Amino acid sequence: MTTNSTRSSLIVFGIVVLLAATTGVAVAQQGEVRADGNPNIEVYLPDNTFTPSEATDLTLQISNDGELNRGKETDRQLVTTARGVVVGVDPKDAPIEVITQEQSLGTVTEDQPRDVGFQIEVPDSAEPGMYEIDVNVDYSYTNRVRQAEGIIDQNQRS
Numbered sequence: 001m002t003t004n005s006t007r008s009s010l011i012v013f014g015i016v017v018l019l020a021a022t023t024g025v026a027v028a029q030q031g032e033v034r035a036d037g038n039p040n041i042e043v044y045l046p047d048n049t050f051t052p053s054e055a056t057d058l059t060l061q062i063s064n065d066g067e068l069n070r071g072k073e074t075d076r077q078l079v080t081t082a083r084g085v086v087v088g089v090d091p092k093d094a095p096i097e098v099i100t101q102e103q104s105l106g107t108v109t110e111d112q113p114r115d116v117g118f119q120i121e122v123p124d125s126a127e128p129g130m131y132e133i134d135v136n137v138d139y140s141y142t143n144r145v146r147q148a149e150g151i152i153d154q155n156q157r158s
Contacts, residue, residue, distance in 0.1 A: 033147040035071030037079035052126045063113040082139040094131035
């Protein structure tokens with residue numbers, strides 16, 4: 001999603017590049033940032049065994065193996081960080097009741113996985129077996145950053 005103010009910056013940047021090209025002045029600055037990428041969120045269940053007739057914690061591990069498509073490694077976190085991360089669990093057909101609603105994790109970087117816990121109940125009637133649950137992870141991120149002296153352009157997505 002690009003805002004109107006970002007579009008204005010792009011037009012100004014285009015004019016600056018055009019002027020520099022016609023006068024022969026270099027536009028690359030030492031502080032220039034150009035990065036494209038995205039987070040890559042994965043969900044893991046380290047402990048997947050639960051006992052019927054007990055309320056227990058379902059702990060999920062959220063990791064981010066982001067992808068830097070273009071840019072310097074030093075600018076990687078600008079485009080690989082997931083912000084405003086919210087996690088929810090839908091039991092689908094699994095014989096569990098999820099007590100805890102959505103959980104907010106804030107920011108998830110590539111540096112370290114984050115744990116998020118959900119209180120669940122497993123009824124006495126639950127049959128042993130493997131069951132699938134849906135885990136919904138919502139977040140926003142900046143997929144493109146262009147920054148030169150006096151000009152900043154960021155493209156954000158959810």
